[in-house]
Amino acid sequence: MRRRSSALTEVREAPSLQERKTATRVLVEHHEVLRGLLRELAETPRSEPGRRRALTDELFDELWMHERIEEDVFYPAVRDITPAIAAAWSEHRQLTDQLAALVRADPSSERFDRELGVLHDVLVSHAHLDEELRMFPEVERFADEELLVDVGDSLQTRLDQLRSSQRIRAFLRLERALLRRTAR
Ligand SMILES: [Fe+2]
Numbered sequence: 001m002r003r004r005s006s007a008l009t010e011v012r013e014a015p016s017l018q019e020r021k022t023a024t025r026v027l028v029e030h031h032e033v034l035r036g037l038l039r040e041l042a043e044t045p046r047s048e049p050g051r052r053r054a055l056t057d058e059l060f061d062e063l064w065m066h067e068r069i070e071e072d073v074f075y076p077a078v079r080d081i082t083p084a085i086a087a088a089w090s091e092h093r094q095l096t097d098q099l100a101a102l103v104r105a106d107p108s109s110e111r112f113d114r115e116l117g118v119l120h121d122v123l124v125s126h127a128h129l130d131e132e133l134r135m136f137p138e139v140e141r142f143a144d145e146e147l148l149v150d151v152g153d154s155l156q157t158r159l160d161q162l163r164s165s166q167r168i169r170a171f172l173r174l175e176r177a178l179l180r181r182t183a184r
């Protein structure tokens with residue numbers, strides 16, 4: 001016979017601060033997703049342009065969403081804590097431009113490999129050197145823990161919303177198509 005759980009066992013306690021992810025943890029985990037896609041792209045040979053293109057599309061969408069959650073949620077929340085935010089905005093523009101150059105490149109060409117190499121360097125410089133080694137430790141040191149987990153929740157929620165939004169997916173598909181149409 002199936003046992004019915006009592007109402008008491010179904011009441012779930014809210015997770016403690018320690019169980020929730022901090023903002024910097026959410027962002028580092030998303031950096032790992034971006035780095036993983038770059039790695040996969042670098043390991044996929046020119047003879048597989050379809051796979052390279054699919055990975056590029058995924059990278060385009062994930063990096064676009066990463067910039068959105070940082071610019072809309074994280075940077076405004078911590079801008080008084082670290083001076084590193086000012087430079088981060090222009091670094092995002094640089095990343096966006098380089099990502100566009102990669103999308104425009106023919107995946108079976110040598111140029112694609114060059115653009116991928118530049119994107120890798122720009123991403124390491126921004127996400128690892130500037131954010132993970134400089135900005136994030138400063139934020140973790142000076143922001144209180146409650147703010148860090150509140151912002152972490154907001155970042156995760158926003159990322160999940162963007163990923164599951166049909167409207168955003170359609171917009172990103174259109175953006176990629178327009179970039180490829182203007183490729184030289
Ligand atoms: Fe960033």
Ligand SMILES: [Fe+2]
Pocket residue numbers: 027031066070127131
């Ligand atoms: Fe980032």
